[in-house]
Amino acid sequence: MVRHTPRLLLALCLATQPVCADEKQRKLQQELKSILEQMVTLQARVKELEARLAEHDNDTATESNSATKADSDEIESVRMPRAPDPRLAQLERDVKAAKNAPIRVGGAVRFQYVYQDYAQGNKDRGGDVDFDLIRLDFNGEIGDVILAAQYRWFQYMEAVQKAYVGYNLSKFWQAQVGIINVPFGNLPYNSHNYFFSSNFYAGLEDNPETGANLRYRSEKWEWDLGFYKNGEQGGVDGFVSNRDDRYAYDPVGIRIAGEGIFDAPSEPMAQNNSWALRGARKFTLSVDSNLELGLSVQHGDLHNGSNSVGERSVLGGHLRYNKGPWELMAMASRYDYDLAQENEGVVMGAYAYFDTMPARATLYTLNLAYDLPVSWGPVTNLRFYDNYSLMSAKSGLSDDTFMNVLGMAVSAGGLYTYFDLVTAQNHPFVGGSMGVDGGDTNTRFNINFGYYF
Incomplete structure (x- = not known):
């Protein structure tokens, strides 16, 4: 959508008015000026809201990118070897020992x-x-x-x-x-x-x-x-x-x-x-x-x-x-x-x-x-x-x-x-x-x- 600057619209309106306008016409111009000023204020408010919305979108995108990276890191951690956990290494040794050294004690x-x-x-x-x-x-x-x-x-x-x-x-x-x-x-x-x-x-x-x-x-x-x-x-x-x-x-x-x-x-x-x-x-x-x-x-x-x-x-x-x-x-x-x-x-x-x-x-x-x-x-x-x-x-x-x-x-x-x-x-x-x-x-x-x- 094409946006127009309110001050530009006001200048165009004034330029088209007759030089010898009566009182009624001056009042109309003042009302138009007031409306245009409100439009300027509203546009500023809209710009402020748009800026805040843009900032929110950027934050959301950043969080999304972070989550995606975290997911990627998690996947990568599965693919890439990590530094050995000594507790896990000991557990693996215990399991291996249990499989390779089963001296069974029985009797009657x-x-x-x-x-x-x-x-x-x-x-x-x-x-x-x-x-x-x-x-x-x-x-x-x-x-x-x-x-x-x-x-x-x-x-x-x-x-x-x-x-x-x-x-x-x-x-x-x-x-x-x-x-x-x-x-x-x-x-x-x-x-x-x-x-x-x-x-x-x-x-x-x-x-x-x-x-x-x-x-x-x-x-x-x-x-x-x-x-x-x-x-x-x-x-x-x-x-x-x-x-x-x-x-x-x-x-x-x-x-x-x-x-x-x-x-x-x-x-x-x-x-x-x-x-x-x-x-x-x-x-x-x-x-x-x-x-x-x-x-x-x-x-x-x-x-x-x-x-x-x-x-x-x-x-x-x-x-x-x-x-x-x-x-x-x-x-x-x-x-x-x-x-x-x-x-x-x-x-x-x-x-x-x-x-x-x-x-x-x-x-x-x-x-x-x-x-x-x-x-x-x-x-x-x-x-x-x-x-x-x-x-x-x-x-x-x-x-x-x-x-x-x-x-x-x-x-x-x-x-x-x-x-x-x-x-x-x-x-x-x-x-x-x-x-x-x-x-x-x-x-x-x-x-x-x-x-x-």
Whole structure:
């Protein structure tokens, strides 16, 4: 819009008026002059308001520009690195450490109910409830070095179950050094029940020694190669107070004529510089069934602390078949203690007592199990099983050893409970020994409650 200056308009009006105007005309001119002066004042007021409005617009624009810059700075701060916050840096280090060093501490507390028809006092009382064990487990890795360790405290002894370090050499290969299980047969166990199989009492199931393992695992193959310098107690003259305080059975002496089957050995002996090789081929038969077949070999020296007193050799073959909830395990093995002196067998030590087994024997195991998932409060699974073991062709003895365990295992949160009905003849922990003839057939009912964490 075009604006005109009021003084210019007044000059034009006066210039057009006649020189000899009358009084009326002069009054009109005065009124016009007054109106024009008001217009000048109004224009000044308008200019003042326009100036203030312009100033307000500038302030608004400045604030808008500042906000835009702040937004831009915020965006830029996301794009551009800032100076490191020491608290954030420490938090990142803590998170990294938590991810790379998860040494997990776990364990178990177990107690049990026992009824033995071969122990008159226990039978008369209707069985007994006693403490079994407390154990601690350490598992994990720091800087790619694996740790696995377990220690157990019983009422009557304490013992290490395993303690080794390992390293994954590749996707398939792993090396382990320390107190570690000797690979043999079905792994990790050749049984489903609390009492294992008879192989355990001959030192052929879940048996730790001090040495090194090299393991290979793939979809189709398992290979284990191990060298063991001596047992977990440091050899025949290791610095231990009781050579029978062991988690698993090991040869600790030679049983000579005239000694009782449960006596401490007068002729000490232990394994030395032993080797183990295990191979297994796995077959996928269908979506829910698979088969594993394998062979195991062990060989090593026997030492009395001063000299070699013989050699120990073991050969075994195993089978494991899974189909859905069913599992079938079978195994046959033969062990031979070729001793340089006459003997009545081999002294075995474990669980704070000594026992005797023949110097040579053949073992057979056959196990069947069925898993039933359930949803009964905390109970999530029931495992039903029947495990059978037989030791025959025993050197110097005519009677066989057998054990049958019919049972059920219940999973309920951290609680794992075995219900075992054990029937056996000439068997450790069931009123007998593998090193004798003529034993009775005994029955033991056992409920072992274990809380694992």
